[in-house]
Amino acid sequence: MADTAIRHSPLASVAGRFAAVTRASGGELRLAELPFLAQLNIRLDPKGPAADAVGLALGLQLPLEPNTAVHAGDLHALWLGPDEWLLVGPRGSGPGLENQIRAAAGDEPAAVTDVSAQRTTLLVTGPRARDLLAHGCPLDLHPRALGPGRCAQTTLARAQIVLVARDEPRAGFWLLVRSSFAGYLADWLLDAASEYV
Template structure:
């Protein structure tokens, strides 16, 4: 008997056409179903060293992100990091990390279903985000490699400035806030569109 795998739907499935309405200075796309693991470990401990050897990277310090190959490591607290990898890597990474940690004190938890990711690029990225974020997003203050947990339009997000894309930002947002945040981004861009006549993205 054949068992069908249930179809997966991302929090922003069907939004491609609306994202296509954005001005040319801002491009937004969803990166759905990324592997996301929360790592809790004491910095400098034997367990932390084991994790670093396993991943091939020094765990980044406060407000920073690092990327060994296809795994991105985001600092999210004094003893907490978020590991982000392509879809389908959960089991492999969990097994490798738990094997490396052994009986040392640390935890690794799969939280992939909690959030989706928005990839933003273009010259308007920081200008648009500044409308809803209290942080100083000037590149001199928030350079590439920065990782910040903040509020964007009152929605909690993890904001990552990409090393390989100086004008690019990734927003990790909880699934329940994704539609709200996407709508806010569209409205925040209204003044930069030439075809709206001052109206919102939905014509109002």
């Protein structure tokens, strides 16, 4: 029997509401979901040979400075801890990236876990993006503190997120949130955005 299951993103039901806010804000704010991005948790010794080998295999070195993010093409590596990173890639790339990382690490101690189904990604951009996030995030969001190429594990409206300040021009922020909190966070963002529409 053919598999007829249809995969739905955690925020498929709010896409229209996000689009309405984007239109109503007159370019001041854009909200969108980036569903099904590949997300892999990597644990290894940052000073060991596996770190260099994985970096070469992926075409980007894992960042060693706390709360930094690097990217090469469609791959983004986020520093989560002294020996922990989150690799974010295009939809469907998880299994291939996982195999690549395992092969590069070889016999060195390393762990890679595909956590793609654990979170979804929200995109918040526009001149009012920082203002919107400041309503519920305890971090200093000024570009000198959380500028392009920076990331942090924090909370937004009491929901745990990984916040990424994108370094592409006018790219805004990624909010990586657990799927079980995505609806709550979307409702909060829509409510907070009402000030700008």
